[in-house]
Amino acid sequence: MTNIKDIARLAGVSVSTVSRVLNNYKYVANDKRESVLQVIEEMKYTPNKNAIDLIRGETRTIGVILPYNNNPAFDQLLNGILNKALENDFLVTVLPSKYSKEKEMEYLQKLKSKLFDGIIITSRANDWETIIPYSDFGTIVSCEYTPHPEIGCSYMDRYSSFLDAFQLLKNKGHRAVSFTTARLESKSTKQMIDAYHEIFGELPPGYHISDCHCLEDGYGAAKQFLELHERPTAIYANGDEVAGGMYLYAKSQQMKVPADLAIIGQENQPVGIGLGLSTVDHQLTKIGEQACSLVIKKSREKVKIPYRIVERDSV
Amino acid sequence: MTNIKDIARLAGVSVSTVSRVLNNYKYVANDKRESVLQVIEEMKYTPNKNAIDLIRGETRTIGVILPYNNNPAFDQLLNGILNKALENDFLVTVLPSKYSKEKEMEYLQKLKSKLFDGIIITSRANDWETIIPYSDFGTIVSCEYTPHPEIGCSYMDRYSSFLDAFQLLKNKGHRAVSFTTARLESKSTKQMIDAYHEIFGELPPGYHISDCHCLEDGYGAAKQFLELHERPTAIYANGDEVAGGMYLYAKSQQMKVPADLAIIGQENQPVGIGLGLSTVDHQLTKIGEQACSLVIKKSREKVKIPYRIVERDSV
DNA sequence: CCTTGACTTGAAATGCATTTCATAAATTAG
DNA sequence: CTAATTTATGAAATGCATTTCAAGTCAAGG
Structure with a gap:
């Protein structure tokens, strides 16, 4: 050479x-x-880019820690990040963690070893206390809110959105409302349950099903819900794919949506548009874009992205 | 430091x-x-990883050129690549091209500048002649077949799969078969049309709709097909999302699937599982895994990945 | 007792481009 | 016509870790 x-x-x-x-x-x-x-x-x-990066001490590359790489929500985040990175001539390296603490630390170590200028954490397994020391070696931006001043945040107020969605259902006259979530132990699930309590009080047994990710899961969940003795009149699904499955099950039972069963999904995904499902759009693409901007600007700001409820024909 | x-x-x-x-x-x-x-x-x-990479002359990082980063097919490929890379302690940098020739060249230039050990091209805008010189600077693997010995390939025989799918429909007694595709100018679309001719001869006007990507598009396409004077009895959709939309439209018209309308999709995506759609699984995840393996092994082999037709209840 | 091979260690070369410092020539300002 | 800039260029230092080369110690084999 x-x-x-x-x-x-x-x-x-x-x-x-x-x-x-x-x-x-x-x-x-x-x-x-x-x-x-x-x-x-x-x-x-x-x-030789390695020589340049070595002497300049920066790489114009961003690492993105994400637990799963075939999950629509994380795909939306990544999509936003990639858009913004492309605009600004930054490269993006995908760092799949599967929520392994060791993998996460390995990736943060790579920040310290000067491979990335910054890291975006879409979701994490380690405590912030463990992560924060690495913020000395580059910009760390989280897609979830944290008060720590060392960490930039591009986030949305999940809890409020849950309250709003449940309140919407309550305003439409629903009193028996069930819901699905992804991982049982996640913070998001906890917030969902809290929001439920806030709006509807006691959670009846069987009104919450976790580990729902795809259309099939939604189909199965709807079946379970509708076989309950006190069947719910509305369901809040943790994603439009899941909501789509519920819609299809309802249709298969000759039920009318929203008359017999109201359904509201989340993330404003393509399926939902086709099926006319109302949805709580968390604007993950925007969150990703903003997170990327923060890393590029080396900023540790806390930026809240507004969510919006898209009302179509299912509630 | x-x-x-x-x-x-x-x-x-x-x-x-x-x-x-x-x-x-x-x-x-x-x-x-x-x-x-x-x-x-x-x-x-x-x-300092940059110093190590500089002296060792390798980075254990793979670049993946992909036109769109929010497309289910490319997501599957990327997914396979990430799986294999993770197993082998390689990093993956995503290189979105939007089919821009300049961007593609810029990325290949980065291979030459020693940022990547190899590059996987999932789809390309430039001629092979333009790309080949860069194979001197690292392993280039394509997810589409090419006879050039400089380029490794992890691919499937798309044309055969189209023939098989059409033949399956013919064997089930269908003579009026329509289909959808993505970009009109893509090689894949051309092959689809050729395969149609091979099995069914002349393509009746209105029997092919392009630019179909999501469930909605499928819904609309089905509507168009079924409003034709000579309505088709079977449809081959270029993806399960699209097929799902067709299924939903058929259902909305009180049609029975497959009795009144047979539908076969592609890529074996989650929606299809839920709806019981038959599908031509091109095994894109496997193609991605194999492509990644080739880069890791610095191999320029041509590996054909078998496709499989998954018969469920829609044909 | 000498040879040979297994250990052990440091100096220096290497990979490559950027940046500072010093110097010199050519202009411009006063 | 000096003094102060602006323009132009190269030598050398810098960023950091790996690897080769040379040399030395020590124990085992003959």
């Missing part, structure tokens, strides 16, 4: 001058600039 | 010895090894 020294030699100048040409520095005589460019062209020279 | 020199000084040894400890080299006296490890621990030292 030819390097900057070869170019300098062949063009009859010093490496400094070649470097100046490479970086569009103002003060280079035209004839030398020309001959350097010509040699670069002839030799098809490309600078 | 502390570097290897600091560690050497504090531990009272040379940098070579520290490097040996870092790389688990056999011949280091126990006491020195201990004291080096202790200093590393005390100083919370982490080696």
